[in-house]
Structure formats: structure tokens, C-alpha cells
Amino acid sequence: MRKGTLRQILLITDGCSNHGEDPIAMAALAKEQGITVNVIGVLDQDTIDESGLREIEGIALSGGGISQVVYAKQLSQTVQMVTRKAMTQTLQGVVNKELKQILGPDVSLEDLPPEKRGEVMEVVDELGETVELEVLILIDTSGSMKTKLPTVKEALLDLSLSLNARIGDNRFAVFVFPGKRGNVEKIVDWTPKMEELSTVFPKLTSGGLTPTGPALREALTYFERKRSLRSLIRDDESYFEGSM
Amino acid sequence: MMNHTLKGLCNLRAGTVVTGKWHHQSYKLLKPLGHGANGVVYLAESMKGIVALKLSDNSEAVTSEVNVLRRFSKVQGVALGPSLLDVDDWVTPLMKKHIPFYVMEYIKGEDFSTFIRKRGKEWIVILLLQLLSALDKLHQEGWVFGDLKPENLLVAGPPPTVRLLDVGGTTLQGRAIKEFTELYDRGYWGLGSRKAEPSYDLFAVAMIMIQSCCPIKLERKGDGRHQLISIIQADGMLRKYQAVLMKAIDGKYKRASEMKQDLLATIHRSAHSHSKQRASKKTTQKSQRSKKRKRGKAKSVVETALIIAVLLCAYAIYVYHQILP
């Protein structure tokens, strides 16, 4: 039985976009293509301003993902937690859809007695462990992020450590914005291991504009078209029927 | 960072009654026992007596923890975690949504670090031996505890017995560890993967020992292994167990029972060398003393005579006074 692929964008930023399309709209576009958008807001000592916070929450909300604002120090734990949580959430959604087909449209997980919920959760756990995962990491390298980049690098290496402990395969790609020439620049192409990151990161220069929206839009084009979330549902039908 | 619902759950007043939607059991909250990343645990009163009740805003987390606890209650005879009593949803007007909760055995005890602080460091190894026995059973059942740290260990008793709490990180072997804490995680120290294997837990046991012996604020700086070695060598107690600790840190133990055997062997060896040392010290002391005794024999005879004379005098005076008031 072939499993589908979960696709996520992980956006790491420290504030507001100031150039191009509305990133919240671009996140909604991603969601329509079956790609989840998670956002991590990185703070220094300073606090983030209200509009920056609203944007971070808005992107995750319309991107069907999770957002979290943290101090740079906690970044490693947060990055891996957000990614895992979002995976579970997406898979839960997929499984819930399946449930509705079996039990009727008005039944959600909460409507099941706690005993039955356990079985569903085991299926979700199993899927989360074995599903293929593609994470496109999109890093804001505008001026204010400069001091935080070493911590971002650590957190990403840590993320690959966590995800590579799973049974399922992973593929990572790393993009930064603004890019040298355009809105966004690829620094690591799809790879199962993130070690290459160590060599690329020191060379990064940080620019002035923060084109979060355009960066998201362009990032979407780097996912392979043929595998979609719908294929995940279809592929797992056989799996589901077999295990219930 | 806590969200809104969780914060609300942490501040429930004593006397609040939590009633389950499915099984209709009621629990009166007495006081909070503690809270963490995905829930808050209260001491509560019920028909079944005093219990611990965990409320959470995260239905998935509750469900997975319950799954684990349920498996554990099937393992007869060994208390791997608190036993599970009830699982339900609380429908409360306060939160405007269903709050999933579960009820478990209340384990009365002190947390690991407090116990050590009060009762002394000699307890560290003893409690860790107990912990290793429990872990060995858990591993044989095909699980790895995952989030092993002093905060998740309670010392119940008497007699002092270590108990595992918080099964949120407990993972089937071969999968990726579900939840961990950096300091006790071999991945953080650059010393291994986050795959659920017995050796993952045994690394954490070594870290618990290090952290209990020298409770300083630890943080990785550069080469993790190097840093840990220098901490071990700087502490008298840790140095004694260096070989065992390094084997655990390097992931060389396949089973908890192996580490337990090595710990025991180290204790015996050091006790043996201790008693040997003491024995040799005693003989030299004895010979010195006997020499001294020989030299002072004459002197001591005079001393004894003198003391007896003084005592006799005192007695005579006493008797004299008794007769002639």
C-alpha cells in the first residue's frame, strides 16, 4: 500500500511583511493546494508589535496550520513541536473525513465515546509515523533577523533529527527571502538530510524588504504537482478499511 | 507558552465539580498538583476516593496518554505509571466547549529532586536502580518512556519507591520519540538519534544522575560529550560511576538490566575497596595503639590506683555525711 505525502511550508519570520501580495491570501492559496502553512515568530529581547502578531496568526489560520511566537532560545523545541503538531492536525483531518464517510456527516471525533477515540488516535499516530513528509522552510532574512540566523540553523538541524527518527521518508527544502535577485531564493534543494545547511548559512546576507506574500506564492511552485493531499486520502482508504 | 483555555483550566477554584458527559462520574477538585505543556493535574475527591485528574485543551494528547496508560494497566504486577480510572469529557459553561479529561490513581509522594535534597545523595543510586528495573519491564513490553526527567519521577512510600509519571512521551519502539526535554535528550547533546530505543531512556538516566549530583544549570556548549565528561570528572560521586555513565551516554547498553548490573557492580566494588581500606587502616591503627599501650603500661597502673583512691575518698566523705547529718 502506497501512502500519500504530507506537504508543509514552515515560515520563520520576526514580523510584518512590507512588500507585495497579502501573505494571508497566499497562505489560503497554499491550503487550497493541499499545502499546510505553519508560522513561527521569533522574538529577541523585544516584543513583537500587534500587527506583526496578527499577521503571523492570520497566515497560519488561513494556511490551515499552527503558529507560535517564541524567543530565539526556545526555537529548536518549538520548530519540531509545531511541525509534528501540524502533521497530526492534518492527518486528524484526513481521518475525520474518513470517519464521516463511515459514520455519517455529523459525526466528529468529539462525538465518539472516549474508548473509540483511542482507536482513531492509534491510526493517526501510525500515519504520522509512516507518512512521507515534505517541508519547505521559508526563512525571513530581512535585516532584523540577522542575529537570529545561527539559532534558526540550529533549530532546523534539530528538526531534521526529530523527523528523521520517523519510519516515513522526509524531504526538506530551504528558501530565504528576500533573495539576491528576486523575492525568494533557493538555498537547499529537496533533500532528505539537512546537513548541507551548515555550509550555506554563513554566506547569507540580509536584505531590506520583507516580501512575505510573494515568497509564499513562489514557494508553492516548488512542490511537485502530481502528489496531493487528495491522493493521501485515496491511498489510505484501503489501509483504513483493513484496520477497522 | 500557554493558550487561553489552558490558562483557564489552571485557575479552577477548589470545590469545582467536574462531571463526565459519558460515564456521569463527578469529581470535586481539591487543589492543583502541577501543570505542563498540555494539561493541568488536580487532586480530586470522588466516590472512589482521592484521585488525580488531568484536564487538557488537547484532545489528541489526552487520547494518546490514555492509550498508553491503558496498555500499562494490562501489565500485571508492576506499576509502570499511575493506574487509569476513568476517561471522559467535561461539559462546562465556563469554557464553552468540551474539556477532555482522565482520572488516575493519585500517587502520594515527593518529586525526585526534593526527595534527594532532603534525604541525601546516597539515595540517588538506589532510586535509579529501582527506575532501571521499571524501565526494563517497560522496554520488554515494547515501549520507551521518552520524556524521562526528575520532574516526571515521584518518590512514593514508605519505603521510598520511585514511580513514573506523565506518559506523554511514551513511544512504541522503532518510532520517533513523541515528547522530550532537551537536557535529557541525547539528540540535543549531539549523541544519538531520537528513535525510540531502550538506549534513549538510558541516556536520560545518566543525565538524571549527573543533574542530581551537581544541580547546576546545564546547557550544551560545543562538543556535548566532552562537556559531560568534564562534569563527571569534576564531581567525586559521579567520578566513581564514570564507566557506567559513559557507557549509557554512548548508547552502549542494549538493556536497562545491563546498566543496573554495572551500577550494582560499581557499588560493590567501591564498598569492597572501602572496607578493605578501612580494614588496612584498622590494623595499622591497632598496632600503633598496642605499641602505645605497651609503653604506657606502668603509667596506667599508677593512674588507675589514683582514680580508685579518689573515688574511695569521695565515697568515705559521702558515707560520713549520711551517718552524721
Ligand SMILES: Nc1ncnc2c1ncn2[C@@H]1O[C@H](COP(=O)(O)OP(=O)(O)OP(=O)(O)O)[C@@H](O)[C@H]1O
Ligand atoms: N497521578 C499523579 N499523582 C500525583 N501527582 C501527579 C499525578 N499526575 C501528575 N501529577 C503532578 O502533576 C504534574 C504535571 O503533570 P504532567 O507531567 O502529567 O503534566 P504535563 O502537562 O504532561 O506536563 P509536561 O510539560 O511535563 O508534559 C506532575 O509533575 C506531578 O507533580
Ligand SMILES: [Mg+2]
Ligand atoms: Mg510532565
